[in-house]
Amino acid sequence: MKKAEVVFIPIPAMGHIVALVEVAKLLVQRDDRLSTTVFIMHPTLDPSTTKYTESLAASTLPDRMRVINLPNIESISPETKGRYWLTSLIEGQKTHVKEYVSRIRTQSELSPGSPQVAGFIFDTFATGMRDVANEFGVPWYVFSASGAAFIGCMLHFQVLHDEQGVDLMEFKNSDAELKIPSLANPLPAKLAPSLVFEKDSLATFIEHARILAEARGILVNTFVEFESYAVNSLSDGKAPPVYPVGPIVKQVGDGRDLRSDESNNYTEIMEWLDDQPPSSVMFLCFGSWGSFSEKQVTEIAFALEQSGHRFLWSLRKPSQIHKAGKRESPSDYANFQEILPEGFLDRTTKIGKVIGWAPQVDILAHPAVGGFASHCGWNSTLESVRFGVPVATWPLYAEQQFNAFQMVIELGLAVEIKMDYRRDFYGDDEIMVGSDDIIKAIKLVMEQESKTRKKVKEMSRISEKTLKPGGSSFSSLGRLIEDMMDNLS
Template identity: 45%
Template structure:
């Protein structure tokens, strides 16, 4: 194959590990499907905890295949200067990266003497549409969440602008991508927060530019979100949507300590009966305060069920950041809890989530309803008890509980920074329901679990949408 037959796609993921890994999974799908495609993934440097930076650095050292490579952008001095506007720091950061990204991509393409097929932008990287325009390349939005969430956010942005920003009287709203009206308490940002509409948040500014793209790539599949996908596809005002999932994030390389922890956790699960363990895990940024930990502990103990609990330490000042590890769980749990439950439960810190969910001993999942976690639960056929914490997780929980009726609710409108305490009885009842082998949600999860594989194979819905995406890309670049 000659160099002229090659086409380069540039990916611009937001510099968080979860966003970077999602971008790599999409790149792997594309390059595996069409040998003409080469993917370069831009790695931006955003100030964050050293642990997260180390993970990104380690992850980007070894590209997954010869046609995927990482391009590290030089730090822009203006990115660290004090803000001069009220815009969100993320938006400012992305604006500061446009120049370095443009110059790096232009230099790369000149060096390769190739053709730029398009730029695939993370949902928070829409300022980079300007870079695509300058380089005469189509821009695609990679929305790593579901299609219903995409439809909800786009509709709320339009509604907000049409109402002149007055959203206070909207208690619920009918959304084309949803069967039922969506209450305000589960909109992104949560009840009483309305972070999505906060001028300082900048979210609306990202969304307003979505329609400038050539298409939306979503990490979902038609059999899971048929109503939302068909609704988006029928809207002539929107670019086409390409649901190409489920893209399940692999474990990747593990540090020696993480490997040791994983082996210990799996060894414990190996000793448990089939479908007997409820797994509690709340994502990359999930944590709870002391009073809430006591209620969870009481619920687990009173239920008598076997459990595996990933318990993380709140970040400094209890901000929405990256949790750490407790040196001793006894310091934050009720006195004697670990001793009384040592025969039935195990409290851990970091958890190898996919390895745990795929273990036959796990029968239920208490989850924050992050989209990756939802897809992993469906992939593994494990029913969910929904306890969202932040971002779009409340609307994800609404989707699972009310729209699909395939999850149990703990508290659908819970917010991580609220003073609300979910009582032990509520948690216990939900855990008992999700672990009940006769629960009506279990067959629905099993049916969907079977469809996750067929969507990806030749002739499946996601396989076909991926083919359409590649046709769009190659037609534009030829």
């Protein structure tokens, strides 16, 4: 029996690593012929990512799966290289990846029963590593940690830029509407991904879109029933074959292992939720880089108090710049009194709980949670669908405005807090969202008999079946495995 090794390379950011690690687990659990190796590049984007990767190395991974932490290239970081740090990091890590893959290849030559390298799977923004796959003469695939509609958007913007000479940066404050093949509705141009609005990041975005055409196939963390319009639009023969393999979400219970210093908080949070009625709690959480200024925090606090709904609020301290110019990621407050309005905690003690770090998957899976105010990162979007929790969209950066548009307008699975809210990755240039808009969205999302809630619950039921035998993503993964096995000599 031929055995195959599949090599994964995510970009070193939490959401991207988590998704690819779960795909790697899925492959080995699905087929005894497969082994997987996930390479983690260092430095990672923030300390919580490092903690997560350390927990992987120490924890018990499935048989035939390993996670390898590549050496830390200290001279390359967002602080030293700015916007080019990822390109520099990929260049710097190529020799390490080659070294490890050479060892796997030597092993398979010396021992006939060992797995042969059958394919590389690169994150959409790690395709600079394709030189390594080409050198070994091994096919490579792309994994999108965003949705199918986003891949369609990348390909469409590349055509606008390369073939029609459109200056995409002009869309930033434009009132134009764009007809994108992967969306059924016109997209307001100002909701395009942040990457297209700046010269340096636009060049990177377009380059990665061009590279997609070279891939053997594109894996997308989605499922056909969820993004049927987008998936169909990508099956036009122009793009490489698309394999919807989602929803890939972290397993319930993983939160306990993520950060040992948080285990007390974890227990406290889950016990508090156990005491709340079903679907009664509004959960607010804005991702590992989500934080707000004191003024905005006051508006959110006022809205929560006025709405009268129970709430669980993950409130993080904005990222700080230290003397050496190093930018820290958002962290937990030592004392919430320093940021919240006076008396807020006392007045809301019976209905609400303010926390720092949040075990998001475990919270969304809890029956007490009835609504989710989210930054609309793609992993969070899939988690909300998987656990049937309607979203109030508050996008911050990257492609989150695009995701919010998709959830609210395209799919009807969310309500809007402010869809065109945008600020830079580090939380600078913040605009204010008033408490009235927040209250309105909370009331809509928490309405028990709403059309949105019914649609989300139905999509949740479908998402549960799709990865099981007979499901669309199960079949898609089977096709991918057969394609990779065909790569073996």
